[in-house]
Amino acid sequence: MSSSPLTEIPVRDIARGVRDGSLSARTVVERAFDHACEIGSGAGGLNIILAGNERAADMADEVAETAQRTEFAGRLAGVPVALKDNIATLDMPTTCGSRILEGYVSPFEATAVTRLREHGAIPVAKTNMDEFAMGSSTENSAYGPARNPVDTSRVPGGSSGGSAAAVAAGLVPVALGSETGGSVRQPASFCGVVGVKPTYGRVSRFGLVAFGSSLDQIGVFGRRVDDAARVLQVIAGRDVRDSTTADVPVDTYYSAANAERLDGVVVGRPAEYFPESLDPGIRSLCDRALDALRERGAEVRDVSLPHTDLAIPVYYIVAPAEASSNLARFDGIRYGLRVPSERGLAGLYEETRSRGFGPEVTRRILLGTYVLSAGYYDAYYRKAQAARTLIADDFRSVFQAGVHVLFTPTAPSTAFPIGAVTDPYEMYLSDIFTATANLAGVPAMSLPVGRSGGLPVGGQFIAPHFGEAKMFEAAYVLERALGEDAHR
Amino acid sequence: MSIRPEDVRHVAHLARLAVDESRLPALATQLASILEHMEVLQRVDTNGVAPVEGVGAGSTPLRPDSGPPIPLGHPIESFAPEVRDGLLIVPRLATHGEEEAERSP
Numbered sequence: 001m002s003s004s005p006l007t008e009i010p011v012r013d014i015a016r017g018v019r020d021g022s023l024s025a026r027t028v029v030e031r032a033f034d035h036a037c038e039i040g041s042g043a044g045g046l047n048i049i050l051a052g053n054e055r056a057a058d059m060a061d062e063v064a065e066t067a068q069r070t071e072f073a074g075r076l077a078g079v080p081v082a083l084k085d086n087i088a089t090l091d092m093p094t095t096c097g098s099r100i101l102e103g104y105v106s107p108f109e110a111t112a113v114t115r116l117r118e119h120g121a122i123p124v125a126k127t128n129m130d131e132f133a134m135g136s137s138t139e140n141s142a143y144g145p146a147r148n149p150v151d152t153s154r155v156p157g158g159s160s161g162g163s164a165a166a167v168a169a170g171l172v173p174v175a176l177g178s179e180t181g182g183s184v185r186q187p188a189s190f191c192g193v194v195g196v197k198p199t200y201g202r203v204s205r206f207g208l209v210a211f212g213s214s215l216d217q218i219g220v221f222g223r224r225v226d227d228a229a230r231v232l233q234v235i236a237g238r239d240v241r242d243s244t245t246a247d248v249p250v251d252t253y254y255s256a257a258n259a260e261r262l263d264g265v266v267v268g269r270p271a272e273y274f275p276e277s278l279d280p281g282i283r284s285l286c287d288r289a290l291d292a293l294r295e296r297g298a299e300v301r302d303v304s305l306p307h308t309d310l311a312i313p314v315y316y317i318v319a320p321a322e323a324s325s326n327l328a329r330f331d332g333i334r335y336g337l338r339v340p341s342e343r344g345l346a347g348l349y350e351e352t353r354s355r356g357f358g359p360e361v362t363r364r365i366l367l368g369t370y371v372l373s374a375g376y377y378d379a380y381y382r383k384a385q386a387a388r389t390l391i392a393d394d395f396r397s398v399f400q401a402g403v404h405v406l407f408t409p410t411a412p413s414t415a416f417p418i419g420a421v422t423d424p425y426e427m428y429l430s431d432i433f434t435a436t437a438n439l440a441g442v443p444a445m446s447l448p449v450g451r452s453g454g455l456p457v458g459g460q461f462i463a464p465h466f467g468e469a470k471m472f473e474a475a476y477v478l479e480r481a482l483g484e485d486a487h488r
Numbered sequence: 489m490s491i492r493p494e495d496v497r498h499v500a501h502l503a504r505l506a507v508d509e510s511r512l513p514a515l516a517t518q519l520a521s522i523l524e525h526m527e528v529l530q531r532v533d534t535n536g537v538a539p540v541e542g543v544g545a546g547s548t549p550l551r552p553d554s555g556p557p558i559p560l561g562h563p564i565e566s567f568a569p570e571v572r573d574g575l576l577i578v579p580r581l582a583t584h585g586e587e588e589a590e591r592s593p
Contacts, residue, residue, distance in 0.1 A: 090561040090562070104567060105562060105566065105567060106561075106562075106567070107560040107561050107562040107563075107564075107566070107567055108558050108559070108560060108561060109561065214540075240551070240555055240556065241555065241556075241558070243550075243551050307532075309528070310528065310529065310532060312525070313525055313526045313528055313529050314529070316522065316525075316526070317526060317529075324503060328503075328504070331504070332569060333568075333569070333576055333578055334568055334576060335567045335568055335569070336567075336569070337569070338569035338570065340579075341579075344579050344580065344581065345578060345579045345580075345581055346504070347506075348578075348579055349504040350504050350505060350506035351506055353503075353504055353505050353506075354505050354506040354507065357505075362505060362507075363515070363518060363519070365503050365505060366496065366499050366500060366503060366505070366507075366515065366519060367519060367522060367523075369499045369502050369503040370491075370495075370499045370519065370523075373499060373502060379530070380523075380526060380529075382539055383529050383530070383532075383534060384526075384529060385539030385540045386534035386537045386538070386539045386540075387529055387532055387534060387537075388539070388540040389534075389537050389538060389539065389540050390532070390534070390537060392540065424518060424521075424522060425521065425522055425525055428522075439540075
């Protein structure tokens with residue numbers, strides 16, 4: 001076995017080692033857990049961990065025992081995994097980074113977590129996040145801002161910043177996050193790791209605390225493409241508890257793990273994602289990645305997605321509208337915080353919600369309620385849903401014209417300093433290259449393509465609905481082509 | 489786009505949020521500033537364009553209105569703010585008599 005830290009061993013090798021007995025699941029998990037407690041939590045550290053799983057070591061023993069007793073201990077046997085804190089777990093609280101759910105332990109578990117456990121993965125920690133996934137920097141957490149392990153004065157991105165940073169810091173080899181407008185891919189780009197948002201309906205949302213139900217998907221972080229592919233493989237597929245999961249067969253995402261070439265593959269380069277104003281460092285790294293794809297046999301074709309500029313206005317109408325409805329359940333009655341009021345039930349609702357929600361969540365609930373209210377519904381919400389059709393049609397057109405995958409920058413900037421972005425709309429623009437895929441429901445992923453000014457830069461592949469296998473194939477080849485250059 | 493403090497007060501009421509009067513002007517300015525960026529949508533021709541209804545490859549599949557029960561890993565008392573005899577306790581509505589209101593939590 002390699003002499004590198006245990007969490008840097010590929011997921012495939014951890015599982016193989018645990019299954020054949022050459023690697024102790026307990027040792028792997030204990031090191032991840034200790035590491036998480038040591039540098040991952042608290043204001044003095046990276047503040048990326050909100051809770052650790054006290055049962056993790058025992059769970060590792062159970063996996064090892066199953067491996068000894070049976071032939072199959074799972075594809076992720078003994079693999080420690082961190083979970084964004086909006087994914088329901090039985091052994092750890094699920095706070096969504098909010099005061100309103102402080103200490104809340106869910107009475108059920110997310111399907112994605114169940115599937116991970118059934119394949120031997122060990123949930124070791126819950127990670128910090130923007131409150132209810134509303135943010136692009138993990139500064140909006142009620143438990144304080146998380147820090148980027150590459151440069152601790154900077155944000156890790158968001159809203160799944162804790163999960164991205166946990167993988168980047170080597171606390172865990174893989175983690176789950178969630179996406180509504182780019183909340184896996186953008187922090188993956190900021191932290192220099194791989195982040196995957198699957199097709200809408202590919203992974204069950206059962207147990208993912210709802211934000212924007214027509215946009216939300218659980219996503220995966222990994223140190224490398226293969227790690228993420230193997231985790232998605234396990235969590236993907238139909239779930240009777242989420243009727244929006246698709247009854248579409250799950251391809252083998254790691255079948256192209258050894259691919260060297262992309263002959264016959266058409267990679268689209270959408271002009272709208274490479275505007276004149278694009279940061280020169282990001283542009284040059286993306287151009288280098290496109291050159292690498294060409295050298296490996298891909299045809300790079302200039303394409304247009306003409307409604308891209310509508311993505312942020314549409315997203316910031318649709319997502320808050322859905323959030324204002326979804327977050328109505330936090331009322332002080334059924335779970336979480338309750339603030340009694342002298343004004344009876346109405347007062348209890350209002351006091352609980354006002355005390356429990358932070359400023360950005362409050363802002364988005366107000367915005368969402370406004371665009372859904374009488375007199376504004378047609379002008380904003382209905383208009384945005386029609387414009388959303390135009391965005392989805394853009395993707396349909398380019399893929400129907402023979403493009404297999406698109407390649408773009410993941411984010412318009414590298415990780416910015418904590419506290420640097422104070423204007424809400426300026427923060428929303430962080431999602432400018434990612435929100436389109438959520439609005440259209442197509443899969444997309446970010447992988448490291450180099451560093452600009454010492455900070456990681458991510459490149460993004462976008463594929464047609466359920467085209468994850470082709471997307472991973474392109475990512476495997478690009479990762480191999482760039483080699484160490486992807487991290488310098 | 490102009491949003492008045494009273495508009496924010498109205499929307500906050502609809503959303504069941506108690507917003508301090510002193511915060512209304514700032515919130516009105518913030519919301520107006522955000523909504524200004526949405527005005528671009530008014531210039532887009534969406535005549536004949538159907539609003540999105542589903543985002544998957546097909547429409548949302550229907551299923552019978554039944555499903556396996558979800559086993560609870562923790563009892564209701566462990567996560568609900570106030571429970572009595574297995575029931576969630578809520579304050580009495582203001583329309584009830586004062587005597588009853590006094591007994592409410």
